Amino acid sequence: MQDFDETNPFLEPSLVETTLEDHTLPGISEGEIIVIRSTRRKKNVSAYRQGGRIVVSIPARMSKADERAMVPEMVAKIRAQEAAATMSEESLSIRIGELLSELAPEITVRPSSVNWRGMRERWGSCTGIDGSIRISDRLKGAPQYALDYVLFHEGIHLQFFDHGPEFKELLARFPEEELAEAYLSGYEAAETALTAPEALKKLLNKGA
Numbered sequence: 001m002q003d004f005d006e007t008n009p010f011l012e013p014s015l016v017e018t019t020l021e022d023h024t025l026p027g028i029s030e031g032e033i034i035v036i037r038s039t040r041r042k043k044n045v046s047a048y049r050q051g052g053r054i055v056v057s058i059p060a061r062m063s064k065a066d067e068r069a070m071v072p073e074m075v076a077k078i079r080a081q082e083a084a085a086t087m088s089e090e091s092l093s094i095r096i097g098e099l100l101s102e103l104a105p106e107i108t109v110r111p112s113s114v115n116w117r118g119m120r121e122r123w124g125s126c127t128g129i130d131g132s133i134r135i136s137d138r139l140k141g142a143p144q145y146a147l148d149y150v151l152f153h154e155g156i157h158l159q160f161f162d163h164g165p166e167f168k169e170l171l172a173r174f175p176e177e178e179l180a181e182a183y184l185s186g187y188e189a190a191e192t193a194l195t196a197p198e199a200l201k202k203l204l205n206k207g208a
Contacts, residue, residue: 035071037062047074049141050190054078086140087147089115096133096155099148103173109158114151116140120191123150123184126157133158138187149180 034055041059048055056074058067087095092114100107112131119125119136126133133154139147152174160167171177 033071033075035067045070045074047078049078049082053191082140086116089113092116092133092135092151095148096151099152100155103152104156104170107156107159107170111155111158124154126154126161128158128161131158142187143183145176146180146183149174149177149184 032053034050034053036055036057037060038057039060041057043059045059045062046057054075056071058070062070093111096114097110100110109131111126111133114133114135116137117125117134119134120138122136123139124133124135135147135150135154139150153171156167156170160170174180
């Protein structure tokens with residue numbers, strides 16, 4: 001977790017816990033949480049996704065005890081909202097089949113399984129040996145065209161394992177390729193910004 005205190009404009013964000021796998025906050029076992037202490041907040045607390053992380057904005061005067069109680073509740077709320085809007089893994093597999101049938105009918109192979117995974121370095125991955133596909137959970141809640149683009153990309157890998165000419169020719173058939181690439185690039189830029197202290201201040205102060 002990164003804890004950012006807005007009461008001191010010169011205070012750098014301090015890295016308290018990056019994985020949240022231990023005991024920094026109860027009830028949180030995955031992902032990275034950023035907590036902002038905002039002088040503009042008196043009572044209310046808000047939480048939202050920003051660059052792949054869950055940002056929780058709390059009043060600057062909130063006690064540590066209240067923070068430890070409130071933050072996990074807000075994180076759980078965000079995750080519940082995302083779960084309600086997230087495609088099931090079975091639906092992901094079906095969607096890959098639909099995309100391949102529509103855009104690349106020459107590929108008859110279908111995935112053996114499609115799973116959401118907590119991947120931060122890739123949007124998706126495919127294992128050609130067993131036909132399994134993994135999709136980054138960063139795409140939960142993403143626009144359908146962005147998710148479809150990654151699903152189609154990994155579906156092509158079921159037959160073409162590299163990014164050679166044949167792969168690129170098939171991928172170019174995706175009608176919103178440029179839009180999807182722009183979304184994914186913008187998302188990654190936001191994640192990169194959140195790793196830089198000065199950029200973190202500027203970016204997160206807007207949402208506090």
